[in-house]
Amino acid sequence: MNVMTRFGPGTAAAQQPMLPLARLMTTLMALALLLAATAGRAGPAPDSFADLSERLLPAVVNISTTQTLKNAERGMEVPQFPPGSPFDELFRDFMERHGGGGGGGGGQEARPQKVTSLGSGFVIDPSGLVATNNHVIADADEITVTLQDGQAFKAEVVGTDSKGDVALLRIKAPKPLAAVSFGNSDEMRVGDWVLAIGNPLGLGGTVTAGIVSARSRDINAGPYDDFLQTDAAINKGNSGGPLFNMKGEVIGINTAIYSQSGGSIGIGFAIPANQAKKVVADLQKYGKTRRAWLGVHIQSVTDDIAESLGLKEHNGALVADVTVSGPAAKAGVKAGDVILKFDGKDITEFRRLPRMVSETAINREVDLELLRDGKKLDVKVVVAEMPDEKEVEQASAGEKPSGKKDATVGNVAGLGFSAVPVTPGLREKFDLAADAKGLVVTEVKSSSAAAERGLRPGDVIVEAGQEPIKTVADLNTKIDSTRKAGRKSLLLLVQSDGALRFLPLKVDDAAEKEKKK
Numbered sequence: 001m002n003v004m005t006r007f008g009p010g011t012a013a014a015q016q017p018m019l020p021l022a023r024l025m026t027t028l029m030a031l032a033l034l035l036a037a038t039a040g041r042a043g044p045a046p047d048s049f050a051d052l053s054e055r056l057l058p059a060v061v062n063i064s065t066t067q068t069l070k071n072a073e074r075g076m077e078v079p080q081f082p083p084g085s086p087f088d089e090l091f092r093d094f095m096e097r098h099g100g101g102g103g104g105g106g107g108q109e110a111r112p113q114k115v116t117s118l119g120s121g122f123v124i125d126p127s128g129l130v131a132t133n134n135h136v137i138a139d140a141d142e143i144t145v146t147l148q149d150g151q152a153f154k155a156e157v158v159g160t161d162s163k164g165d166v167a168l169l170r171i172k173a174p175k176p177l178a179a180v181s182f183g184n185s186d187e188m189r190v191g192d193w194v195l196a197i198g199n200p201l202g203l204g205g206t207v208t209a210g211i212v213s214a215r216s217r218d219i220n221a222g223p224y225d226d227f228l229q230t231d232a233a234i235n236k237g238n239s240g241g242p243l244f245n246m247k248g249e250v251i252g253i254n255t256a257i258y259s260q261s262g263g264s265i266g267i268g269f270a271i272p273a274n275q276a277k278k279v280v281a282d283l284q285k286y287g288k289t290r291r292a293w294l295g296v297h298i299q300s301v302t303d304d305i306a307e308s309l310g311l312k313e314h315n316g317a318l319v320a321d322v323t324v325s326g327p328a329a330k331a332g333v334k335a336g337d338v339i340l341k342f343d344g345k346d347i348t349e350f351r352r353l354p355r356m357v358s359e360t361a362i363n364r365e366v367d368l369e370l371l372r373d374g375k376k377l378d379v380k381v382v383v384a385e386m387p388d389e390k391e392v393e394q395a396s397a398g399e400k401p402s403g404k405k406d407a408t409v410g411n412v413a414g415l416g417f418s419a420v421p422v423t424p425g426l427r428e429k430f431d432l433a434a435d436a437k438g439l440v441v442t443e444v445k446s447s448s449a450a451a452e453r454g455l456r457p458g459d460v461i462v463e464a465g466q467e468p469i470k471t472v473a474d475l476n477t478k479i480d481s482t483r484k485a486g487r488k489s490l491l492l493l494v495q496s497d498g499a500l501r502f503l504p505l506k507v508d509d510a511a512e513k514e515k516k517k
Helices: 003-007 020-038 050-059 086-097 273-286 303-309 327-331 352-358 389-396 424-429 472-484 509-516
Strands: 060-069 113-125 129-132 142-146 152-154 156-161 166-170 193-198 206-217 227-230 242-244 250-257 268-272 296-299 317-322 338-342 365-372 375-382 417-421 439-444 460-464 489-496 499-506
Touching: 050 060, 050 193, 050 242, 060 129, 113 193, 113 250, 129 273, 156 273, 166 273, 193 250, 227 250, 250 273, 268 273, 296 499, 303 489, 303 499, 317 327, 317 499, 327 375, 338 352, 417 472, 460 472, 472 489
Parallel strands: none
Antiparallel strands: 060 113, 060 142, 113 129, 129 166, 142 152, 156 166, 193 206, 193 242, 206 227, 227 268, 242 250, 250 268, 296 317, 317 338, 338 365, 365 375, 417 439, 439 460, 460 489, 489 499
C-alpha cells in the first residue's frame, strides 16, 4: 500500500522515491494514527451472543415472592347488594369459590389472600449472595430464588435500600454458585452493546440484546435517579436482573420500563453499576446503606428565581432550607444561598447535587462555592452520615413561637392575597407546624399573580427578599422596594405542607394594575 497517497496526487512528496526504512517508518506511523482514531470507538456488532449468554446464564436467577393481603389491602371495592337478592347470592358464591370471602349483604369476614410476584436477580458471590431490586421483594412474607438448573432455595434478606431500589439476599446452596461481578458503568457510551437476562413474564432465562440508548436519565423514581436507558427488551419480571456489557460485567440493574401497554417498547431503565455496587457493599457490611449527607433542602433555579436574585445564569442548586445542626448549617450555609460547586465540580443541574453528595466518603471535608447576595464565597463543609428521617425531623424543629402576634388581616400590596401573623388559632386551623413563624396566607384570589405562582391559603411566608417577615407591613415594604429597584419578582420563602420552598412573586406593573382595579 502506498500510504503517501494521503498527501494527494501530484505533490512533491508523492513523486520522490522512498527508502525501505523511510517506507517502514511511514507505515508504522499510519498504523499508529489508525489505532488512535479507532481506540475510542465501540467494537463491531458481534456475530452471535451465544458464547456470552452461555457463560452468564447460570449466574442469573428467578425470584418469586409471596405476600399475604387482606381484602382491604387488595384495593378492591366490594359491591353491596340487598340481602337475599339474586345478585347477592351470585356474588357471595363467586367470592367463596375464589377465596375472596364475603361481600354483598352476606356479611362474611374477608379471608386473607396470598399474592405472588416474579422478578429477577443475579449471584454476586459464589457463597450465595444475590442482588436484586428492593421493589421486587418489598413486604414479602417468603422469598424463593430459583437457579437456572431448577434448584430452588428460600432466601433471607441481608439488607434493603428503598431510596436506591436495591436489595441483597442470601441463599444457602450445597456448593459454590456461578457468579458475576460489577463493571464500570461510567465507561458505557451511548450506542454500546448490552445484554439483558432475566425472568420476564415468568419466562426464566430470557436473553435480549440492545444498546445503551441514553445516560443519566431522571424518571422521578427517587432522589438519586441516574439511570442508563436501553432498548434491549425489558418486560415485567425483568426487574432486578442484570444488564451486561460485552465483557460479561454487570453495568446496570434493570429496574423500570416506559410503556403504555405494559410490554416492552424499547425504553428500559437500569440502575448504573457504579451506584448499585456501593449500595450492595454497604448492605453486605452493615445491613443498611450509609450515605453522606449535607443537610439542605434544595430546588432548581428557574427563570423567575434567577431574575429575583439578579442571577445571569440558571446553574446551581437553590437552598430552600438548612437542617439545624446539620453539616451545611455548621459550615454557615443559609437558606437563599445558591450552591454553584460541590467539591470543585459544577452543579449544572440541581438534581445532580444529591447524587454527588451521596457518592462522597462520610466525614470528608469538601469545598462548596456559594452565591449569596450577588457575591461568590467559598466554605468548607464536612459531610456526615445521613441520619434516619425521624432524626432529621427532630433536628429541623426550631424555637417555639411566643404566641404574641398582631392578628390584623392585611391586603398584601394589591397582589391578590391576604395574610396575617401566625396565631394559635390559625396554627390549629391550617395544621401548621409547631415552629411555624411568619405570615399565614388566609385568602388568595383565583386570578391573581399570587395564585399563578401557586400560593395557597395556609401557606406561611417566612422570608421575603431573603429577610425574615413578621408583619404585613414588612412584606409591603419589601414589595415596594423591589418595584423601585426595577425588578419584576420578589423571592418569597414559603412553608407549605411542612416543607420550605422558594416562590418568585410577580410585583411588576401588571400586578400594580391589579391593585388599582
